Amino acid sequence: MSDTARPLPMTVPDPSLPARVRIHEVGPRDGLQNEKTVVPTEVKAEFVHRLADAGLDTVEATSFVHPKWVPQLADAEQLMPLLADVPARLPVLVPNRRGLDRALALGVREIAVFGSATEAFARANLNRTVDESLEMFAPVVAAAREAGVRVRGYLSMCFGDPWEGAVPVAQVVRVARRLLDLGCDELSLGDTIGVATPGHVTALLTELGEAEVPAARLAVHFHDTYGQALANTLAALRYGVTTVDASAGGLGGCPYARSATGNLATEDLVWMLDGLGIHTGVDLGRLTATSVWMASRLGRPSPSRTVRALSHQEP
Amino acid sequence: MSDTARPLPMTVPDPSLPARVRIHEVGPRDGLQNEKTVVPTEVKAEFVHRLADAGLDTVEATSFVHPKWVPQLADAEQLMPLLADVPARLPVLVPNRRGLDRALALGVREIAVFGSATEAFARANLNRTVDESLEMFAPVVAAAREAGVRVRGYLSMCFGDPWEGAVPVAQVVRVARRLLDLGCDELSLGDTIGVATPGHVTALLTELGEAEVPAARLAVHFHDTYGQALANTLAALRYGVTTVDASAGGLGGCPYARSATGNLATEDLVWMLDGLGIHTGVDLGRLTATSVWMASRLGRPSPSRTVRALSHQEP
Numbered sequence: 001m002s003d004t005a006r007p008l009p010m011t012v013p014d015p016s017l018p019a020r021v022r023i024h025e026v027g028p029r030d031g032l033q034n035e036k037t038v039v040p041t042e043v044k045a046e047f048v049h050r051l052a053d054a055g056l057d058t059v060e061a062t063s064f065v066h067p068k069w070v071p072q073l074a075d076a077e078q079l080m081p082l083l084a085d086v087p088a089r090l091p092v093l094v095p096n097r098r099g100l101d102r103a104l105a106l107g108v109r110e111i112a113v114f115g116s117a118t119e120a121f122a123r124a125n126l127n128r129t130v131d132e133s134l135e136m137f138a139p140v141v142a143a144a145r146e147a148g149v150r151v152r153g154y155l156s157m158c159f160g161d162p163w164e165g166a167v168p169v170a171q172v173v174r175v176a177r178r179l180l181d182l183g184c185d186e187l188s189l190g191d192t193i194g195v196a197t198p199g200h201v202t203a204l205l206t207e208l209g210e211a212e213v214p215a216a217r218l219a220v221h222f223h224d225t226y227g228q229a230l231a232n233t234l235a236a237l238r239y240g241v242t243t244v245d246a247s248a249g250g251l252g253g254c255p256y257a258r259s260a261t262g263n264l265a266t267e268d269l270v271w272m273l274d275g276l277g278i279h280t281g282v283d284l285g286r287l288t289a290t291s292v293w294m295a296s297r298l299g300r301p302s303p304s305r306t307v308r309a310l311s312h313q314e315p
Numbered sequence: 316m317s318d319t320a321r322p323l324p325m326t327v328p329d330p331s332l333p334a335r336v337r338i339h340e341v342g343p344r345d346g347l348q349n350e351k352t353v354v355p356t357e358v359k360a361e362f363v364h365r366l367a368d369a370g371l372d373t374v375e376a377t378s379f380v381h382p383k384w385v386p387q388l389a390d391a392e393q394l395m396p397l398l399a400d401v402p403a404r405l406p407v408l409v410p411n412r413r414g415l416d417r418a419l420a421l422g423v424r425e426i427a428v429f430g431s432a433t434e435a436f437a438r439a440n441l442n443r444t445v446d447e448s449l450e451m452f453a454p455v456v457a458a459a460r461e462a463g464v465r466v467r468g469y470l471s472m473c474f475g476d477p478w479e480g481a482v483p484v485a486q487v488v489r490v491a492r493r494l495l496d497l498g499c500d501e502l503s504l505g506d507t508i509g510v511a512t513p514g515h516v517t518a519l520l521t522e523l524g525e526a527e528v529p530a531a532r533l534a535v536h537f538h539d540t541y542g543q544a545l546a547n548t549l550a551a552l553r554y555g556v557t558t559v560d561a562s563a564g565g566l567g568g569c570p571y572a573r574s575a576t577g578n579l580a581t582e583d584l585v586w587m588l589d590g591l592g593i594h595t596g597v598d599l600g601r602l603t604a605t606s607v608w609m610a611s612r613l614g615r616p617s618p619s620r621t622v623r624a625l626s627h628q629e630p
Contacts, residue, residue, distance in 0.1 A: 010482075197587050197591055198591065199327035200325055
């Protein structure tokens with residue numbers, strides 16, 4: 001493109017959509033937790049710094065799950081001090097009281113717990129029933145709030161489950177309502193295996209609204225397994241959701257669910273939001289450069305279409 | 316997934332969207348015209364047969380452009396007789412009067428001409444100005460209609476152009492209006508370099524509506540270069556468009572525009588439409604099997620996320 005060409009994407013707002021969206025960047029945690037490559041702590045720290053420099057104001061940094069389960073993030077204690085000067089919110093995943101205590105000792109100000117909308121996934125991921133997992137989270141959430149720490153609740157398998165198939169909306173609403181009643185400030189609705197479509201998204205958000213869960217307390221977390229993540233995001237924005245989870249370069253997936261590859265790439269999301277004139281604060285060029293750098297560290301190309309197009313990587 | 320699991324995607328209609336969509340399958344023409352591999356005529360014929368067997372009722376079969384420009388489709392005369400028993404509409408691309416005569420001699424009932432919304436692409440693709448290209452098409456369209464042949468007009472670079480950058484909506488409307496006035500029955504709006512976003516799509520469709528171009532005469536043709544194709548399709552469906560171009564397995568691109576890789580994959584589109592309960596007549600399993608078969612003929616995996624997930628191809 002010549003220097004005088006009109007810039008792309010052309011910005012054409014849609015007045016029915018929100019004016020601002022907060023991107024909850026999950027690459028360093030949800031992305032890296034499934035990597036076979038051991039990423040050095042210093043590289044993780046540089047990744048988080050670069051993401052914040054690109055304008056992301058919320059970067060999920062790591063996990064305090066037991067290292068036996070997620071060895072890729074076993075260096076949380078070493079990583080967090082390297083992030084002390086990062087000008088962004090840095091939530092961390094915490095599974096239980098022991099994890100919370102480790103996080104609090106490092107000065108963490110935001111945590112996330114990880115629930116399931118289905119019994120099959122609660123069993124596979126947490127070795128508990130849904131009710132038992134909520135009982136496990138209750139004292140963690142209470143203690144976090146007592147310490148003035150913000151709590152996000154992840155709710156996975158909100159649209160489909162590899163064992164149970166399609167997940168009824170009412171079942172998701174029931175667990176969502178209970179996570180919020182425990183004291184979660186925000187709920188992230190996860191399409192862990194990427195099977196959602198836009199009407200299903202709207203139906204779930206509508207039933208949550210009828211159960212007095214306002215859009216302002218919700219985030220959406222779509223996977224691009226079937227290429228649906230951005231269309232689903234558009235449906236959620238139209239409903240009024242203003243927090244969207246995404247992973248720089250499309251890193252990540254879920255280790256416990258077959259085919260659950262492919263978080264929505266932050267770059268693909270930012271391209272759409274830039275085109276819609278929706279403010280995110282993110283610089284797409286700097287973000288893409290960060291994902292290209294990270295891809296070179298991991299030794300494989302980014303699956304993000306925007307990263308590939310902007311960096312002229314071969315698919 | 317177990318045999319008793321509820322099937323995916325779960326079907327949740329959105330009453331603001333159309334009940335039916337016609338998919339205009341472009342894989343055999345737009346997909347194969349950029350392949351470096353020479354695909355044997357018999358394989359092309361089997362591809363078209365398989366696509367029709369999967370339920371696609373419109374399959375763009377080949378091109379009557381001079382073989383010097385598109386050698387991959389130089390076998391149009393040999394291919395068409397092999398498709399005589401295909402139970403689908405089989406439009407072909409025709410650039411000029413000579414191409415039309417070749418097509419008519421083979422009994423073709425539907426043709427497409429290929430225009431540009433920008434001067435730069437008209438120059439690159441047709442070696443003409445926009446006005447000169449319209450003058451070239453005029454007698455072709457007139458002769459086709461006189462022969463009772465249906466005419467589709469492709470309009471490329473409707474959202475952005477690699478040389479001119481963002482393309483003003485009014486400029487697209489002007490050329491669109493003229494193609495329809497020439498006698499085109501249908502107009503396919505092409506995002507040849509994949510830069511469109513949903514607000515831009517809605518704005519173009521709205522201005523076309525104001526210029527008395529009804530949604531019923533429009534098709535949309537999105538490329539997935541930046542991952543936006545399905546979100547843009549959703550915006551077009553919401554406006555009332557009911558014809559969507561797609562390419563089985565995501566085959567194809569544009570040889571004259573850098574980065575213009577990646578037609579919207581028919582499978583990713585069908586997954587969304589199935590989830591929305593929008594009738595297409597397409598069997599997703601048979602279509603995916605066709606794309607896996609074609610990928611094996613071409614010697615590289617399909618870029619379609621749905622094909623990869625359903626066939627468990629590695630990305």
